[in-house]
Amino acid sequence: MSAGTVTAEQAARALVDRMKEVALCLDFDGTLSPVVDDPEAARPLRGVVELLGPLASRFAAVAIVSGRPAAYLGEHVAAPGVRYLGLYGLQEMHDGRIRVDxxxxxxxxxxxxxxxxxxxxxxxxxxxxxxxxxxxxxxxxxxxxxxxxxxxxxxxxxxxxxxxxxxxxxxxxxxxxxxxxLVRSDKGDAVRRVVDESGARIVVVVGDDLGDLPAFAALTELAAEGHDVLRVAVRSEEAPPQLLAAADLVLQGPDEVLEFLRRLVV
CATH class of the missing domain: 3.30.70.1020 (Trehalose-6-phosphate phosphatase related protein; domain 2)
Incomplete structure (x- = not known):
């Protein structure tokens, strides 16, 4: 999946065929949630949360990886089985418990x-x-x-x-x-932890911001180590060109992210 550009339908079909091997790592702002003027008002797009629990029960891992605090993610994207890696992985909430570096x-x-x-x-x-x-x-x-x-x-x-x-x-x-x-951690480190702890062989990262570039870079390294990877960029007026250029699949905003997630629930 990492070679060349794929369509959302092709990518979803390949992931469903090997769902037990997939780690799905999702950004929050601009990906699951539309960008809003007031960051405190950000909420996931209607319909997103209902999909995450079923995905977590089928996939090797489903994780929300964000610069937001883990407790914020756990409150507003609450779904059973989902991991919440906040502050770029330095804080994690899983099964209601928060672990802090x-x-x-x-x-x-x-x-x-x-x-x-x-x-x-x-x-x-x-x-x-x-x-x-x-x-x-x-x-x-x-x-x-x-x-x-x-x-x-x-x-x-x-x-x-x-x-x-x-x-x-x-x-x-x-x-x-x-x-x-100055505590070393970025989204790439967080994604690697999810992969290591879940044993996933296929890794998907979906994001829209500069902070997602390290996660994309981690996928390049994981691909060299033998993993199948899928870099998904979410386009907006503010999405960095380098993120879009590095993507295997580009989705047009959170609405298309929602549709992509729906394709994964079978």
Missing amino acids: PRLEEARPTVAAAAEALRESDAVHDSGAWLEDKEYAVAVHTRRIPDRERWADRIDRAARRIADRYGLELIPGKMVWELRP
Whole structure:
């Protein structure tokens, strides 16, 4: 499945034929949920959640892999058997229990201090940007700012300055800057863990953002190790060109993701 471009129908048929070997790793924002101005208002597209439980009972693994906290994912995409890997895999909720990388716990005071510095910065305060408290990370969102292009450079400089001051990593995304501890983990690491722990031989990643590029890269490595892989990009006005170029299959927004998932439920 990794060689060349496939259609959604062809990909779904191949996955159903070997469903017990498949690990399905799904992004949340822009993939299962339409992009909205208020990140707190993001919810999965109607009909998505009802499909995930049946898929989890048939596939080797179904995981939601996101920069969101695991508890948020577990609350809003609740389905039996699904794994929720939040904060790019540093936090996981499975069967109602949350597991956190201990290095994150140690860094919580530093993240809180950085959040306060962001809150007091002129760029964030004057622009009206929204700060998202992720408990183990903090993110600055500009999606709901009417003149966000005017403020983007100033917020970028402020976020970088504060990240450097507190020794945090800065992860830019679509109209968002996330500051998090320098604890190595990305979506590629999370996908590998799902594959290792499930024993899957076929790995599917569906995503739409810069944060999904490491997951696509992990699939390239897994393919070299003998796994069958499928890189699915979700197109939007904000989807990075490199993600679309690397994809084996491109879907047109969450609506087509929903239809793709429906093809997998037999």
